[in-house]
Amino acid sequence: MAPTIPFDNSYARLPEHFHARQPATPVAAPRLIRLNTALAEQLGIDPAALSVDVLAGNTVPEGAEPLAQAYAGHQFGHFTPRLGDGRAILLGEVVGRDGQRRDIQLKGSGPTPFSRRADGRAALGPVLREYIVSEAMAAFGVPTTRALAAVATGEEVFRETPLPGAVLTRVAASHIRVGTFQYFAARGDGAAVQVLLDHAIARHDPAAAQAEQPALAFFQGVVARQAALIARWLGLGFIHGVMNTDNMTISGETIDYGPCAFMEAYDPGAVFSSIDHAGRYAYANQPRIAQWNLARLAETLLPLFAADEDAQIQVAQEALSGFAPIFQAAWLGTFRAKLGLAGVEEDDATLIQGLLSRMAANQADFTLTFRALATEPASARALFADPAAFDGWAEAWHARRALGALPDAAMRAANPAFIPRNHLVEEAIAAATSRDDFGPFETLVHVLSRPFEDQPDHARHALPAQPEERVLATFCGT
Structure with a gap:
């Protein structure tokens, strides 16, 4: 008998041209790498129902309606009208113990009609990277997809060389992207855009349905969520690396x-x-790119903003202009918390930028600098190539803190001691792929589950890479 998972599949009930019904392709010898039992329980799923055959795609659980979603996207600024889930299958949706609806998706589960001659598989390395980083982001409190499980397939995938294959089970508030709206708008299918909008509002913005202009209220919600998200990324020194419109969710x-x-x-x-040759998605460019992506979403909704074309553009521009102040407020809030600043002072932005400028000029480690300020402020100066550059700023910081300071515990809670440092992620991947040793992976996942706590037994995981360990390029998993 197939295992039972309490699915309730709203996306599968949308018109057939929204997706392609597609089961996962079975694999030869699935082996469980890791099951996130705590997440399973939050989702209201009995972990026993998540057998390795279900997680590998070899068994379809009762109630699942496997499908690949259709979407389009701007990739590095160039529009591709048909992308879609080329190596992922949405098993279905569950409503968790918190009442929130979430997708359960198998990533690396074989070819689909959207694969474009690709094999639809995933290599073990990218699966482990996504598991590590997405679960770390959840521990940081940043809105993110989650990793429910990782499974080795017992098969090889071929990229430049043969690599061990794997499947990631991903959980998301939904997989609706800016590119999902673009897919139908590019086809001139206004009716489908309206159906998708109604579905997205019901799932993510039910209050927008009662607004005078539901499409506008929905768009404003997406703008606000993305502005807040990007500010959180910057507060962690995170660089997404591939902010295409098909990689931006409307859930935030x-x-x-x-x-x-x-x-x-x-x-x-x-x-x-490795594919961002022009630096389009560099760290500091991420707010600008997010706003550019949101402009592409606005274009798909123009006919729903107003009847007159000039009015449509005016409404869209006004809504889009809301991104900058929302982002700036979120960015200031993020860095005020990191610096332990209570209240609002006119020169806070100058103080924050003053530190960041000195850090850039002195090659100060982002995470260690802020963590030192939260624990032993005097130790931060040793992280600067010219410690005197820190001293002048520190004087202004102490004066500002005298006007209003957060408790020490709150400041520590804004500054992780541990992040998924690139060399440690690569170390975990290399051990797993070359020696079938998942010990470094397990250790890293464990350490990053408590990123704000001091963990003396794992002190090396808090340290930056030595020169010979530095990772200068990261790669897509396709």
């Missing part, structure tokens, strides 16, 4: 951890993605 969750990375030495121009 971080999705698709491909060539992502966390900075060590602060550099606003930092780029790690």
Whole structure:
């Protein structure tokens, strides 16, 4: 008998041209790497129902309606009208113990009609990277997709060389993307855009249904969520690496951890993605790119904003202009918390930028600098190539804190001691792929589940890479 999971599949009930019915392709010898039992329980799923055959795609659980979703997208600024889930299958949706609806998706589960001659599989390395980083982001409190399980397939995938294959079970508030709206708008299918909008509002913005202009209220909600999300990324030194419109959700969750990375030495121009040759998605460019992506979403909704074309554009521009102040307020809030600043002072932005400028000039480690300020402020100066550069700023910081300071515990809770440092992620991947040793992976996942706590037994996981350990480029998992 197939295992039972309490599915209730709203996306599967949308018109057939929204997706392609598609079961996962079975694999030869599935082996469980890791099951996130705590997440399963939050979802109201009995972990016993999540057998390795279900997680590998070899068995379809009772109530599942496997499908691949259709979407389009701007990739590095160039529009592709038909992308879709080329290596992922949405098993279905569950309503968790908290009452929230979430997708359960198998990633790396074989070819679909959207695969475009690709094999639809995933290599073990990218699956482990997404598991590590997405679960770390959840521990940081950043909206994100989650990793429910990782399974080795017992098969090889072929990229430049043969690699062990794997499947990730991903959980998301939904997989509706900016590119999902673009898919139907590019086809001139206004009726489908309206159906998708109604579905998205019901799922993510039910209050927007009661607004005078539901499409506008929905769009404003997406703008606000994305502005807040990008501010949180910047507060962690996170670089997504591939902010295409098909990688931006309307739920405001971080999705698709491909060539992502966390900075060590602060550099606003930092780029790690091997395919981002022009630095389009560099650390400091992320707010601008988010707003550009949102403009593409607005274009799909123009006919729903107003009847007159000029009015449509005016409404869209006004709504889009709301991104900057929302982002700036979220960014200030993020960095005020990191610096332990209570209240609001006119010169706070100058104080924050003053520190960041000195960090950039002195190659100060982003995470260690802020953690030191939260624990032993005097120790932060040793992280600067020229410690005197820190001293002048510190004087202004102490004066500002005298006007209003957060409790020490609150400041520590805003500054993780541990992040998924690139060399540690690569170390875990290399051990698993070359030696079938998942010990480093398990240790890293464990450490990052409590990123704000001091963990003396894992002190090396808090340290930046030695010169010979540095990871200068990260890669997509396709």
